[in-house]
Amino acid sequence: MGRITLDKVTKSFGDVNVIPPLDLTIEDGEFVVFVGPSGCGKSTLLRLIAGLEDVSSGEIRIDGTDATNLPPAKRGLAMVFQSYALYPHMSVRKNIAFPLKMAGLSQQEQDDRVNRAAEVLNLKDYIDRRPGQLSGGQRQRVAIGRAIVREPSAFLFDEPLSNLDAALRVGMRLEISELHNRLETTMIYVTHDQVEAMTMADKIVVLRAGNIEQVGSPLELYRTPRNLFVAGFIGSPK
Numbered sequence: 001m002g003r004i005t006l007d008k009v010t011k012s013f014g015d016v017n018v019i020p021p022l023d024l025t026i027e028d029g030e031f032v033v034f035v036g037p038s039g040c041g042k043s044t045l046l047r048l049i050a051g052l053e054d055v056s057s058g059e060i061r062i063d064g065t066d067a068t069n070l071p072p073a074k075r076g077l078a079m080v081f082q083s084y085a086l087y088p089h090m091s092v093r094k095n096i097a098f099p100l101k102m103a104g105l106s107q108q109e110q111d112d113r114v115n116r117a118a119e120v121l122n123l124k125d126y127i128d129r130r131p132g133q134l135s136g137g138q139r140q141r142v143a144i145g146r147a148i149v150r151e152p153s154a155f156l157f158d159e160p161l162s163n164l165d166a167a168l169r170v171g172m173r174l175e176i177s178e179l180h181n182r183l184e185t186t187m188i189y190v191t192h193d194q195v196e197a198m199t200m201a202d203k204i205v206v207l208r209a210g211n212i213e214q215v216g217s218p219l220e221l222y223r224t225p226r227n228l229f230v231a232g233f234i235g236s237p238k
């Protein structure tokens with residue numbers, strides 16, 4: 001579970017076409033990074049997959065099902081928002097359980113899933129604290145926990161580490177990669193940071209103005225960039 005295909009997907013806002021016809025296949029269990037300069041359409045593409053925006057035309061399939069017109073909650077995906085989206089008045093436990101409560105799961109099932117997520121993310125020590133009492137990295141783990149408990153077929157991340165300082169970003173990068181190894185669930189990760197793309201991805205999708213310039217493994221893009229844009233982007237890490 002977790003195979004996502006985009007077939008001739010387009011998106012326009014008014015008269016402005018942001019995503020020209022785009023085809024892409026994401027395999028089950030892959031860690032795919034969308035990378036490209038600011039404004040190239042990374043977030044839009046992720047939001048189309050999540051169902052937070054409607055496509056202008058084309059089709060999105062998730063695990064063989066036409067998901068093009070499904071609302072976000074029916075797609076079986078979980079978007080990881082930046083940590084500031086946590087509820088400040090709720091404990092970590094309640095923040096993580098919140099989507100399950102909304103989905104009407106039993107208290108026992110909520111507790112079981114929260115406890116499993118707390119174990120995987122190593123956040124048991126601060127499960128009864130509130131977000132304001134946590135470090136940036138701890139808060140980001142809670143935000144990921146809130147996605148994990150939904151047991152999605154894919155995780156969608158939109159620049160989740162951009163609020164964190166450089167040292168913490170390195171640690172969280174490793175933690176997210178480790179989580180991917182453990183869960184073996186599809187992850188789509190948006191960033192404008194070349195280092196994140198090169199170190200985390202199984203497959204990198206390089207975007208420019210909504211177009212896919214190249215798709216390949218980090219090594220493929222490094223060795224055989226298709227054009228100067230890809231070469232410049234991959235070859236000049238910050």
Ligand code: ADP
Pocket residue numbers: 013018036037038039040041042043044045
């Ligand atoms: P990125 O995430 O790569 O920085 P975005 O996907 O946020 O890029 O934006 C791509 C383009 O689409 C930008 O030109 C942006 O201004 C435009 N855009 C994004 N969302 C909207 C919207 N809701 N209404 C109008 N234009 C939008």
Ligand code: MG
Pocket residue numbers: 042043044
């Ligand atoms: Mg963006």
